[in-house]
Amino acid sequence: MSTATKEILKKNNMSVTDSRLQILDLFYETEGALAHADIEKQTSDKIDRVTIYRTLQTFEEKGIVHTIPTADNSVKYALCKEHCEEGHHHDNHVHFVCEHCGKTTCLDDVLVPEVKLPRGFEPHQSNMVVNGLCKECK
Amino acid sequence: MSTATKEILKKNNMSVTDSRLQILDLFYETEGALAHADIEKQTSDKIDRVTIYRTLQTFEEKGIVHTIPTADNSVKYALCKEHCEEGHHHDNHVHFVCEHCGKTTCLDDVLVPEVKLPRGFEPHQSNMVVNGLCKECK
DNA sequence: TACAAATTTGCAATTTTGTTGCAAATATTA
DNA sequence: TAATATTTGCAACAAAATTGCAAATTTGTA
Numbered sequence: 462m463s464t465a466t467k468e469i470l471k472k473n474n475m476s477v478t479d480s481r482l483q484i485l486d487l488f489y490e491t492e493g494a495l496a497h498a499d500i501e502k503q504t505s506d507k508i509d510r511v512t513i514y515r516t517l518q519t520f521e522e523k524g525i526v527h528t529i530p531t532a533d534n535s536v537k538y539a540l541c542k543e544h545c546e547e548g549h550h551h552d553n554h555v556h557f558v559c560e561h562c563g564k565t566t567c568l569d570d571v572l573v574p575e576v577k578l579p580r581g582f583e584p585h586q587s588n589m590v591v592n593g594l595c596k597e598c599k
Numbered sequence: 600m601s602t603a604t605k606e607i608l609k610k611n612n613m614s615v616t617d618s619r620l621q622i623l624d625l626f627y628e629t630e631g632a633l634a635h636a637d638i639e640k641q642t643s644d645k646i647d648r649v650t651i652y653r654t655l656q657t658f659e660e661k662g663i664v665h666t667i668p669t670a671d672n673s674v675k676y677a678l679c680k681e682h683c684e685e686g687h688h689h690d691n692h693v694h695f696v697c698e699h700c701g702k703t704t705c706l707d708d709v710l711v712p713e714v715k716l717p718r719g720f721e722p723h724q725s726n727m728v729v730n731g732l733c734k735e736c737k
Numbered sequence: 738t739a740c741a742a743a744t745t746t747g748c749a750a751t752t753t754t755g756t757t758g759c760a761a762a763t764a765t766t767a
Numbered sequence: 768t769a770a771t772a773t774t775t776g777c778a779a780c781a782a783a784a785t786t787g788c789a790a791a792t793t794t795g796t797a
Contacts, residue, residue, distance in 0.1 A: 476744060476793055497783085509747050514784065516745095530668045530728060557720055568720075574712045576727070581734035582695055582706075589714070589727045590668065596719035614764055614773055635754080647776050652755065654774095738797100745792070752785070762775070767768100 465489075473523045480508045484516050485525070494529050494539040494556075494565035529556045529565055530588050539567050555589045561598035603627075611661045618646045622654050623663070632667055632677040632694075632703035665690040667703055668726050677705050693727045699736035 466485040470477045483504045488495065500513050517538055520526045529537045539556075555571040558564075573589045604623040608615050621642045626633065638651050655676055658664045667675045679690060693709040696702075711727045 478745065478793070480746075507747095510783090511748085511785080512746055528672065530672060530726075534666070534668055534672050534674045536672045555714055555716075557716070557722075560723065568717060571714055571716060573727070574714060576693055576709055576712060576729070578693075578695070578709060578729065579706060581737070582729075583732040583737055584695075584729045585698065585731040587727065587729045589711070589725065591714070591716065591720075591722045591725045593723040594721040599719070599721055616764070616774065618775075645776095648754090649756085649777085650775060740797085741795090743792105743794075746790085748788090748790100750786085752783100754781100754783070756781075757779085759777090760775105761777100762773105764771105764773070766771075 469525065473525065475519065475523065480504075480512050481516055481519075483508065484513065485520070488526065488538075488540050492564075492566070494537040494567070496535055496537050529567075529590065531556075531558050531565065531590060537565050539565070542567070542569050553587065555591060557591050557593070557595065559595040559598055560592055561594055564595060566595065607663065611663065613657065613661065618642075618650050619654055619657075621646065622651065623658070626664065626676075626678050630702075630704070632675040632705070634673055634675050667694050667705075667728070669694075669696055669703065669728055675703050677703070680705070680707050691725070693729055695729050695731070695733065697733040697736055698730055699732055702733060704733065 466482055466489065467477055469485065470481055475481065484500055487500060487503055491499075497510075497513060497517065500517075501508075501510060504513075517526065521528060521538070524541055526538045527541050529539055531537060542554075553573050555568045555573055557566045557568055559566075573587045576587070578584055604620055604627065605615055607623065608619055613619065622638060625638060625641055629637075635651060635655065638655075639646075639648060642651075655664065659666060659676070662679055664676045665679050667677055669675060677694075690705075691711050693706045693711055695704045695706055697704075706729075711725045714725070716722055
């Protein structure tokens with residue numbers, strides 16, 4: 462329901478609008494990540510494509526969602542589970558993309574392992590995406 | 600020079616054409632990965648956009664280059680250093696993207712570590728991208 | 738509650754990115 | 768060198784994303 466999502470918007474100093482509520486609700490109802498096209502299909506036709514782009518961008522800036530780098534280079538978004546503040550993401554968990562159904566899952570409990578980089582490289586953030594088959598598709 | 604790259608094309612059963620030589624030379628001259636736009640800028644205007652798309656696709660199929668999934672979801676290509684055969688890539692190394700200069704580097708010696716997935720997930724391939732500052736930009 | 742200010746939205750136009758079909762040009766093979 | 772096969776460039780198209788701006792909605796305040 463919109464009550465909880467409403468609070469999230471307020472907490473982040475965002476105006477509470479119908480589009481934002483619908484899109485945020487959708488994220489909470491959905492298991493796995495969402496692409497722009499998914500959101501367009503699964504929300505009211507009243508919401509313009511452009512609004513969806515802008516909403517996703519705002520959500521990302523506010524630390525509500527994060528983007529996932531997938532192997533096929535399609536942009537996907539998922540809810541930030543915790544610790545994300547404005548302008549600074551902590552989505553240091555592994556993402557899984559199913560090769561069969563295409564669903565992208567945040568493995569919140571699997572942290573991206575540290576790696577030793579060659580001399581001179583200063584790491585700030587790591588991303589890891591695993592492709593394979595999910596439970597349902599095996 | 601084109602002599603070496605020419606051999607690579609021949610070895611992979613590809614016709615030796617000017618476009619392919621130019622693009623492959625560019626990869627050998629360039630440290631770090633290249634996006635389609637980079638190639639378009641840095642080759643002769645005689646080479647058509649479409650040809651670049653098709654050449655990159657062919658190179659990938661032949662195992663000459665591989666794609667890199669970056670956090671900003673732009674498609675980048677880098678030379679496969681070794682072991683890549685037609686239709687089967689072994690680019691299981693970590694990629695580094697500099698936040699300052701934007702350069703993408705293959706860390707050929709840093710292998711993507713294995714992670715333990717939750718029950719039910721069957722991994723096939725892993726990708727890891729580290730963001731931060733490179734030697735030059737620190 | 739009502740009003741002014743600030744923010745957000747939708748539309749239209751445009752840009753960027755990627756794809757396809759096909760004839761002309763180029764490369765390969767014999 | 769001629770015949771065959773492959774590749775290229777062009778044009779048209781399709782999809783994805785961005786921008787400016789006026790209208791609509793939301794917010795803060797009286």
